Amino acid sequence: MLVQIRKDTLINAVQHVLRAVAVNSPIPILQGIDxxxxxxxxxxxxxxxxxxxxxxxxxxxxxTTVQRAGAVVIPARYFYDVIRKLNNEVVVLELKDKLVLTVMSGGSRVSLCGMDSTEFPSLNNEELYSKRMQINNLMFRSAIKQVAIVASTSETRPVLTGVFFECDNDSLNLIATDGIRLAYQNLHNKNSSNDNFKAIIPAKNLYEISKMLIDDDVTTEIEVSGNRIQFKASGLKVQSALIDGTFPSIKNVVPKSYLCEILVNRIGLLQAVECVTVLASESVIKLVADPNKLKLLSSTAEVGDIENEVSLMEMLGDGFNISLNGKFLIDILRNCDCTSLRLKYAGKNNPIAVLPNDSGISTLFLITPIRTHT
Amino acid sequence: MLVQIRKDTLINAVQHVLRAVAVNSPIPILQGIDxxxxxxxxxxxxxxxxxxxxxxxxxxxxxTTVQRAGAVVIPARYFYDVIRKLNNEVVVLELKDKLVLTVMSGGSRVSLCGMDSTEFPSLNNEELYSKRMQINNLMFRSAIKQVAIVASTSETRPVLTGVFFECDNDSLNLIATDGIRLAYQNLHNKNSSNDNFKAIIPAKNLYEISKMLIDDDVTTEIEVSGNRIQFKASGLKVQSALIDGTFPSIKNVVPKSYLCEILVNRIGLLQAVECVTVLASESVIKLVADPNKLKLLSSTAEVGDIENEVSLMEMLGDGFNISLNGKFLIDILRNCDCTSLRLKYAGKNNPIAVLPNDSGISTLFLITPIRTHT
Structure with missing residues (x-):
C-alpha cells in the first residue's frame, strides 16, 4: 500500500468509523481499523x-491518490491520536513490511504495527437485502432522538434495548419501551417502497447512525435482511445486527379512553419539571391538574420542598392527581420539537399519555405512574 | 430575612462562592452557603x-432590595440547582421560620431547610494583616497558570502541594515543584509595597482564585498574615490558609552553567511533543539535538514508534541526547504565551532548563531527565 491523502480527509473518515471500534474488546483486531x-x-x-x-x-x-494497493488493520486509537497531531496537510501511508504501516507527514515518521486484514470481520456484502425503504435524514434523526432514549439500558430483556421498526406500506412505526415508559412514532414515509418488514434494532447503534446522517435534505437508503439492517449514505455504509425476539405489542398498553386532557406550553412545562425534580426524592414528582393550572410538587426529607405552577392553555375533564418519575418526563420534553403538548390522564392505574401538539408526525409517549401513599 | 433580587445577580454571586463549598464534607454546614x-x-x-x-x-x-435583615446557611448544591431553573427574572428570599428559607419566583415556591448561621466558619476579619502587596490580574493569572501546574498533587510532602510566594521589595518570586519538575517566575511588581514576606499557598486554591480575577486591567490587593493570605477584588474577598513548613531552596537545583542551548518555536515544538507522546511508553520521550534540528523519538512495544523533527532557530554547543516525561514538557509548552523558547542542557544528570524567550517576565522551568539504558 502506498497512499497520499489530505490530513483533513483522513481524519474525517477515521472519525466516522471510530464509532464502531470496540475500544475495550478482548479481541485485539476489533480495536483496529481496516x-x-x-x-x-x-x-x-x-x-x-x-x-x-x-x-x-x-x-x-x-x-487522495492510491499509488499501490494493499490492506492492513491498525490500532484505531493510536492511529487517530497520531494523525490529529501531525502538522503537515498531506499524509503518506505506506505498508513497507507486510504488517507495518508507516505514516509520513512533514517532519514526522510513524511506524504502527498492524494486523492481518483478511482476519477482519468485513461488511456482509453478498447477503441479499430483500426489503428496502428510504427515509429523510432530518425526519430520521428527529425520530431516533425522541424514541431511542426510552429504550432500556438493562440487558435483562434484550428486546427492550432495541427500537422496533414496523414498516407497513407507506408508513413506518418506531416503538421503544423500557417497561415503565414507552415512545411511539408513526412516520408517514412517502419515499418508502412497498416492502413490509419488522425489525428490532439496538437503540445505541441507531443513536450512532443518526449522528452520522447529518445532511438534512438527503434521503438514506435502508435495507433489511433476516438478521441485519443496512444504512447507505454517500461514502458511508453501516450495518447493524438485529435483536432476535418478539417486541411486546402496544395494543393493550395504550389507554382506550381518557378521563382528563390538558394542553400546555412545552418549554414552560420543561422548566417547571426541571425545577421541581431538583428536590424530588428518587425523582418522584406529583402533578395536580386543576382548572386553569397544573401544579407540580416534590420534596426531599430534611432538605425541603418545591411547588411550581404552569398555566394551562386548554383543559377537558375534571383534573387529576398523579405521581411519576420527573426525569422520564424531562427526557420527553427535551427531545420534542413542538411548542405545546397534551397530557392525557386515564385513571390512577393507567399510564399517562404525552402527545406533541403538532401536525404531520404522529407521536405518543406513555409514562407509568408511581403509586404513592399520599 | 426578606430580600428581593434579580435572578442573574444571585446566580453570579452563588457561582463565585460555590468554588469554596466543601461538597463532600462530613460536616453538613460546610456543604452550605451562608x-x-x-x-x-x-x-x-x-x-x-x-x-x-x-x-x-x-x-x-x-x-437588590433588603426589606428585612437576617441570616441562614442553606445547602449549596440544591440552592444553586433550584435558582438556575426558576423562570422569572426576580427572586424573593424570605426566612419565615428561623431556619426555613422560602424562595419565590413566578409560579415557583421553594422551601429549603437551613442551618444556624452563627455556626458557620466566618471570614477572619479581625486578624491584623500585616503585609500588603498589589498585583495586576492579567499578570497574576498568567503566572498561576504557568507555575501552579507544576505543584505536587500528592500529600506526602505537603509543602510541595503549594506555590511559594517570595515578596522582596519590588519583585515577587513564585516557585512550585513536585520534585521532578520545577517552575520559577519572577514578577517585577511595581505596585507592591515595601513589605517583604514568604508564604506557601495551596496550588489548588490559587487556581480557583485566579479564575475569579477576570478583569485584566484591575489590580488585586493581597494581604498576608501569619497563617493566611487574603485576596480582595470588587465585591470579593478570598482567604486561603497557608501551608506550614519550609519550601526547598532552588539555589542548588538550577544548573550553574550549560553545555548546549537551542532556540525553537513553541507551537512547533508543542505539536511535535504531543505527537510523539501518543506512542510514548510511560510518557518517556527522547530529545536529540543535532545542528539545525531537534529530533523527538518514542516507542511502545508491539504498537510502534514515532520520529519527529523540529527545526532549530539557533544552537550553541555540541548538541545533546536526553530522555524525559513528554507530558511534563507538554504542560510547560501549553501554558507559556511566548512564541519561542530556549532549551538548555547541563549534562546527563542535571535537569534540562526551559526558558520562554520573551522580555519582561523572567521565567524558568526545569525537568529532571529519565535515565534510560539506550
Missing part, C-alpha cells in the same frame, strides 16, 4: 460485531 | 476551611 487501498480509493472499516461501519474515500488524484 | 442580609446588602460566604470566599451584593434598590 484500511483497504484499491484502484478506486481507500475503504476504512471498523466493527464491534453488533455494528460495522464502512467509509469510502474515493481516489480523485487531488486530495 | 446568606447574610443586612442594611448595606447581601453577603454570601462559603468555606472548605482551607479556603473561604465571601461575595457581597450591594443593596441598590434596583436589582
Amino acid at each position: 484500511i483497504h487501498a484499491g484502484t478506486d480509493g481507500i475503504i476504512l472499516t471498523a466493527s464491534n460485531i453488533s455494528m460495522t461501519i464502512q467509509y469510502k474515500i474515493p481516489q480523485d488524484n487531488v486530495s | 446568606i447574610h442580609a443586612g442594611t448595606d446588602g447581601i453577603i454570601l460566604t462559603a468555606s472548605n476551611i482551607s479556603m473561604t470566599i465571601q461575595y457581597k451584593i450591594p443593596q441598590d434598590n434596583v436589582s
